[in-house]
Amino acid sequence: MAKIIGGLGTSHVPSIAVAIDKGLADTADWKPFFDGYIPARAWMADKKPDIAVVIFNDHGNAFFLDQVPTLAVGVADSYRPIDEGWGPRAVPDFPGAPEFSWHLVDTMVENHFDPLxxxxxxxxxxxxVPMELFFGRPEAWPARVVPILVNTIQFPIPTPQRMWDLGLVLRKAIASWDTEETVAILGTGGLSHQLQGSRAGFINPEADRAWIAEIGDNPEKYRNMTREDYVEVFGSEGAELIMWLVMRGAMDEKVHTVHSHYYSPASMTGAGMVVLENSEA
Structure with missing residues (x-):
């Protein structure tokens, strides 16, 4: 059967893409951030997963506020990088894994999830951004992707427990996928930030560092928080962190942290990553 080789959590800040495109990765403002990903990129190059399941939220590009699915899954043969308003980026199209995507969708429906x-x-x-941070900028992506999109833009967003439960279903889908393929799971979003309202510019480095340190060993703390707790602690946009719980829920109860990194601020956010492996891996 297919095997999960690791779970990765990472920020997906759009200014990271700008820094890459403009050659700013080695500047004083950005080098500490990008250097922190070097061990994670080496881990990915060593593990060479066949499939990368990427959990992220659309930012009003593929879906707008008139039609926002709570959950969506891509089953396409490939996925084109969308133009977010400043022109197409020089990023290769992402090859899909449609057979596994359909298997995942069927497993979700069997377990009472109803994705678009x-x-x-x-x-x-x-x-x-997560794919570039972990794989670099290759001529062709070495792993096929399965996009899982979660609404964290327009309330009501899913509960943390619901995201954890989705991780359990993802684990079940991978365990029942009758191949020898290896899978890396990328939970993306955050860390703390708020882009609007009276707390615009809010970040919480202390809570961010605790999240990075505890998401492996103490995930119950975060699955038991309410959606309102996430907004209060991490900011309205920092509530994206619920998507890391999909990744963590798919992993074993016991994991170990291979790499972690935190940098603040990256643009208007706290930013960072973690690489987890199952304890018996």
Whole structure:
């Protein structure tokens, strides 16, 4: 059967893409952030997963506020990087894994999840940035992707427990996928930030560092928080962190942290990542 080789959590800040495109990765403002991902990129190059399941949120690009699915899954053969308003980026199209995507959708429905099924989908920085941070900028992506899109833009957003339960279903789908393929799961979003309202510019580095340190060993703390707790602690946009719970829920109860990194601020956010492996891996 297919095997989960690791769970990765990461920010997907759009200014990261700008920094990459403008060659700013080695500047004083950005080098500490990008250097922190070097061990994670080496881990990915060593593990060479066949499939990357990427959990992210669309930012009003593929879906707008008039039609926002709570959950969506891509089943396409490939996914084009979407133009977010400043022109198409020089990012290769992402090859899909449609057979596994359909298996995942069927497993979700069997377990009482009802995703929007996307036979065509363009993907924004929510997928682009995590893939670049962990795989670099290859001529062709070495792993096929399965996009899982979660509404964290327009309330009501899903509960943390619901995201954890989705992770359990994802685990079940991978365990029942009758191949020898290896799978890396990328939970994306956050860390703390708020882009509007009276707390615009809010970040919480202390809570961010606790999240990075505890998401592996103490996930119950975060699955038991309410949606309102996430907004209060991490900011209205920092509530994206619920998507990391899909990744963590798919992993074993016991995991170990291989790499972690935190940098603040990256643009108007706290930013960072974690690489987890199951304890018996």
């Amino acid at each position: 099924v996307c036979r065509e989908l363009e993907v924004d920085h929510g997928m682009q």
